[in-house]
Amino acid sequence: MTFSTTPVPSTSSCCNLVAAITKLDGDVELFHNLAKLFIDTLPDQLCELTVAMTEGCPRKISDAAHSIKGSVRYFLADVAYDAAQHLELISVSGQRSDIDSACESLLREVEKLRCELLAVTR
């Protein structure tokens, strides 16, 4: 695995990788490992969310969103974090159409983050 330089943030970035590494006391290797784990475990997390949405189970949707929220926080992906938190909260109280919309929004943001992390960990 090679990751010798600090990633350069782009203006259209969905996360703040430089700040994220700084938050890890500049430990680039740890950041790299976290990013790789995120990419590796994301399919399972999304699968859990999809199953929960299909079942229409508020508790499971909330749990899946909570889990994703915990993962994206390391990359300071604020929009994805907020989307996960929003879905986590409304899954137990919101209308189905709002939940669907929140889920789509989360999936979109998480995919952006995944692509960005893929690019910097290559």
Add this chain to the structure above:
Amino acid sequence: MNSGQIAILVVDDSALERLMVGHVLRQDSRFIVTAVNGGQEALEYTAVHRPNLVVTDLRMPGMNGLELIENLRSAGQYIPVVLMTSFGSEELVVKALKAGAASYVPKLNLEHGLLKTIRRVLVLAEHRKHRCQTIDELTISEWCFALESDPDSVPYLISHLLNLAVQLNQTPGEDATRVKRALKRVLSIAAASGTLEIGGELREALEAINYSSSLKTTVLT
């Protein structure tokens, strides 16, 4: 494990969190860290390995952090447990603290708050361990009170006795309530009549916490 080393079990269903917590904890060279991904695995691990401390996520699928604490206590394992909490878990945190969690750290502050919290909890656990050892070596404990015949003083005496009982026996909540009720009744009679008899309900309550054999109380009116 060498002496001076401290075994810590990390319980979290998220691989990222396990990696991060492990990284934070390994900054202290005394810590030997093992991680499992759920409450059931944690119970199985602790039954065999008896770690010095458990750090657990509060919200997990299957057995959550609160249930893990309850199950550990049911199994007679009083290992200090530190919770990792996130936004929206406040009610569960309160329940977990009431169930015996030693402390908690918000996940957003893991990188900087976890080590500090764990070190503090370990110091407290060490104090508690030494206190328990000292109390185990205690053979006689005797208190003498010269009390006025004043019913108003009874609640204060009860409170004081209960504090002593808790310090000596780590009297759990239900037993403490039972002892308190019995003490109130007996001491109220004693304050009114000038005589104290330890019997009946009080004796039963004290025996329940293995306490009566070491209790010698004199009430002078």
